[in-house]
Amino acid sequence: MNHFRWTAAFLLSLSAIALARGDARAEAFLDARLGGAFTDDSRLEIVVSGVPASASIAFDDSFTAGLRGGYWLAPLPWFGIAFDVSYFSPDENALLAPLRIDVVPVSALFMVRVPLGKSRALPHGRIQPYAGVGPALFVTFAEENTTNFVAGSVDLGLDVRGGLNVQILSWLAVFAEYRFTHYEAGLDDDLFSVPVTFRTEIDTHHITGGVGFHF
Secondary structure, three states, rough: HHHHHHHHHHHHHHHHHHHHHHOOOOEEEEEEEEEEEEOOOOOEEEOOOOOEEEEEEOOOOOEEEEEEEEEEEEOOOOOOEEEEEEOOOOOOOOOOOOEEEEEEEEEEEEEOOOOOOOOOOOOOOOEEEEEEEEEEEEEEEEEEEEOEEEEEEEEEEEEEEEEEEEEEOOOOEEEEEEEEEEEEEEEEEEEEEEEEEEEEEEEEEEEEEEEEEEO
């Protein structure tokens, strides 16, 4: 519960900053992206009726999609805050009971950028390398049809990313981005009236591209 309270307080603080800085000089943005998500192999820890076991697992590659919105702050135009929601599906097919896995990360990000190629029309630069980091809540849903295993969890993790933004017009941009997400999923359910817990780290590399709108 402490993790969730800390995250809620953090999100509320960022919202207050965004509202305080949301004047006419601030640069708001909304980005949409698509790409691929590639999750590292991991170790699955299984507890059945209190008895632990473990196994190596591999995850499928997945498409990923997401939306990010935020502000580049007026007093510090190289610094911004953003909120991001996305989706990927690192299904697991190596075990006897393959899992369908859906993940929705919701992230709060600190953002920095480097303005290159400034002009009167593009005061923040035509080329903008950028980076972002922050906490994320990972909403995970897993399902296995053979055993009727169905479980969900919400876990705190990390979101780190870097990319290159190119301003085509003052209000329109395209970008390419690398993103890394990390969290530990904990899934609990009863299989044939036996309590079962699955825990595994999910480390994922996201390669995406998209379009951004600046206001």
